[in-house]
Each structure stands twice: as C-alpha cells, then as structure tokens.
Amino acid sequence: MTTSYPLLPWWLGVALIALGSAAAPQADEQALPMTDRINSVADQVSIAIRIAASPTDAMPESASLRVQLTKGASSSASGIPGFIVQLDPPPGLRLLGKPVVEFEELRDNEFLMEPWERLVTEELTEIGFAVEDGFDPESTLGIIVVGYVANGDKEAFLRRRYELKIAQGAAATLGDATDSSWGPFDELAADKRPLLIGDKAPGFTAPKLEADGSLEGSSLKEATQASPLVIATYRGHW
Numbered sequence: 001m002t003t004s005y006p007l008l009p010w011w012l013g014v015a016l017i018a019l020g021s022a023a024a025p026q027a028d029e030q031a032l033p034m035t036d037r038i039n040s041v042a043d044q045v046s047i048a049i050r051i052a053a054s055p056t057d058a059m060p061e062s063a064s065l066r067v068q069l070t071k072g073a074s075s076s077a078s079g080i081p082g083f084i085v086q087l088d089p090p091p092g093l094r095l096l097g098k099p100v101v102e103f104e105e106l107r108d109n110e111f112l113m114e115p116w117e118r119l120v121t122e123e124l125t126e127i128g129f130a131v132e133d134g135f136d137p138e139s140t141l142g143i144i145v146v147g148y149v150a151n152g153d154k155e156a157f158l159r160r161r162y163e164l165k166i167a168q169g170a171a172a173t174l175g176d177a178t179d180s181s182w183g184p185f186d187e188l189a190a191d192k193r194p195l196l197i198g199d200k201a202p203g204f205t206a207p208k209l210e211a212d213g214s215l216e217g218s219s220l221k222e223a224t225q226a227s228p229l230v231i232a233t234y235r236g237h238w
Contacts, residue, residue, distance in 0.1 A: 044073045044149045049162055049172035060166055065125045067145065075121075077150035082121040083158075084112070086182035088142030092135025093166065096128035099184070116183040131166065140165050143172060144182055201231075 046068040051060045067083050069075060075082055089095055097115030100106060112118060118125070129141070140163040149156050161179055162172035180197040195201060201220065208218035223229050 044070050044151060047145055049143055049164055051170045053169035059131050060168060062126050062128045063164055067120060068122055073149055073151045075147050078148040082119050083145050083147035085118055085120050086144040087116045088182040090139035092132050094130045094132055113183060
C-alpha cells in the first residue's frame with residue numbers, strides 16, 4: 001500500500017530517506033542503486049578544485065571548481081541543470097554570500113541553502129571565503145559534489161567528497177565518501193538544519209492523500225508502527 005504525502009517540511013529535502021529503527025545506509029557511490037550503472041562514473045566526469053598560486057604570501061580568498069563531462073555525457077538528464085555542490089567549512093572560515101535559510105527564501109532559490117550549497121554547471125565556479133579568528137591552517141574545506149550523469153540510455157548517481165586545504169596553489173583531494181556533513185549546523189536552529197545520512201527524522205504530521213481525494217492527517221509515528229517507511233521527496237529542479 002502506497003501512502004502519498006504531498007506537503008512535506010522543506011528540511012526533508014533529500015532524494016531518499018529510509019526511516020525506521022535502523023539508521024539510513026551510508027552514501028557511498030558504489031553502494032547506491034543505479035538505474036543502469038555506467039561502467040565507470042569516473043570515466044564520465046572530471047572534477048578539479050584548486051586555489052590559484054600567488055606570488056605573495058597572502059591568505060587565499062577563493063577557490064575555483066570545474067566539473068567537466070566526456071563527450072556524449074550529460075548532467076541534466078534527470079531535470080537538474082548541473083551538479084549540486086555542498087560546502088563544509090571548518091571553524092574560522094566564513095563563506096561569502098548572503099545566507100539563504102528561511103523557508104520563503106529557500107522556496108525562491110530552488111531550495112538551495114546558499115552559500116553552503118549551490119548549483120554548478122560546466123562553467124568555472126568561484127567559491128569565495130574569508131579567514132577569521134580561530135581558523136586552523138591545517139584544517140580543510142569539505143566540498144561534496146552530487147548529481148546524475150547520463151550517457152545514452154545509461155544513468156548513474158555521483159556523490160564525491162573532496163577536502164581542500166586553504167593555501168596558495170592547493171588542490172583538493174578525495175575525502176571520506178561516508179562523511180555527509182555540510183552547512184552551518186552550529187548556527188541554525190534544529191528545525192532548519194538539513195538531515196544528514198544516518199539522521200533520524202523528527203516527528204511530524206503531514207496530510208495524507210486518500211483514495212477518494214480527501215486529505216487526512218497522518219503522523220510519522222503512526223505510519224511506522226506497522227512497518228518501516230520510505231519517503232521520497234523532490235526538491236528544487238526536480
């Protein structure tokens with residue numbers, strides 16, 4: 001039996017959340033189901049993240065990110081016109097840009113929580129930041145690249161985490177694939193924080209669409225009493 005929840009809180013804006021007594025599985029790209037796995041996602045996508053070298057010893061103020069696809073590959077077949085990048089700055093590193101965290105602002109911004117989250121295409125993208133008190137020079141900026149890659153009738157989901165040291169001439173390296181942390185978690189109220197992999201969804205009551213077209217309230221607790229529940233939600237360009 002399928003239950004439809006047409007109106008869900010924005011903080012459930014993830015592609016798929018498995019709810020129940022156990023935590024959701026880790027999001028390693030090799031473990032995620034594919035509609036038809038491309039032989040090697042790495043052969044289809046090239047991701048370069050670096051900080052330009054400078055003749056001075058000044059602290060960097062930006063990093064460049066470029067995503068390139070092989071001929072015939074596309075990142076927009078699923079309806080998203082590019083890749084979503086999620087940023088995990090360390091303490092003392094402030095991302096530049098107006099914070100977008102309120103529901104009304106998020107709704108008008110394809111539910112992208114800028115500046116910690118943004119949409120990128122194959123054009124060069126600049127990530128601006130400022131170093132403040134408390135910054136550890138040995139820390140890194142976490143950068144998660146998420147998207148779909150299609151080539152012909154084959155499609156695959158890509159999620160990779162990179163770590164970038166804030167230093168002149170630095171280039172990002174692959175990070176822990178299971179680390180899904182990003183965003184301003186310490187600065188936001190609990191009801192405005194994005195859910196991470198393994199998080200339990202907070203209790204809520206949502207309208208349930210009945211077969212006769214009527215709406216009845218149904219709580220998460222009631223829905224999971226008989227069996228585990230899977231909720232699929234779509235955000236932004238989806």
